[in-house]
Amino acid sequence: MGMQKTNHSLHATSVDWRQNHLGRLLGQAMRRFDERVFYLMAHDVQVPLALSNLASKGQVSAAHIHLTRHLAIEGSTLTALAQSAGMSKQSMGDLVDQCAAWGLVARQKDPRDARAKLIQFTPTGLAWLKAFESAVAQVEAEFKEDVGEQVATVIALGLEVYAGPARQEMR
Secondary structure: OOOOOOOOOOOHHHHHHHHOOHHHHHHHHHHHHHHHHHHHHHOOOOOOHHHHHHHHOOOOOHHHHHHHHHOOOOOEEHHHHHHHHOOOHHHHHHHHHHHHHOOOEEEEEEOOEEEEEEEEEOHHHHHHHHHHHHHHHHHHHHHHHHHOHHHHHHHHHHHHHHHOHHHHOOO
16 A cells, blocks of 8 residues: 555645635734834833843743733732743743843742742833833834724734633634
């Protein structure tokens, strides 16, 4: 028995769908958005120099921004933070260790549970968070300028519906 015949219903033009589908476009858009946010943060005078240097050298990744998005202002336990971010506790722990080494976060005793540690932004981390907020706002404004206010609104509404909690369940 040899190899099965290839399916001749796949034409040369069928390659287009692999390069131009919604998932790929969303991924490319997200990378462009995050790269622009990192660039702005690397050049923000409010960001501590050491952190802007890390951002400009590409050492800050989407994972670091993930922590920035999910860490509660009042602090979070590692378990709650990992759950909120959709990461394993071990992966989040590694990320927290790195961010603590950079001075973004610190582990404190949790006043509600003596066995737990509360991860909180440091003053440097709060400056980082403020720079992140500013960069995201600027990139969103640039997006609206590029595609137009109405298109940006439709895209945002569509993505909210598509990514919403009801869509998380597999059909």
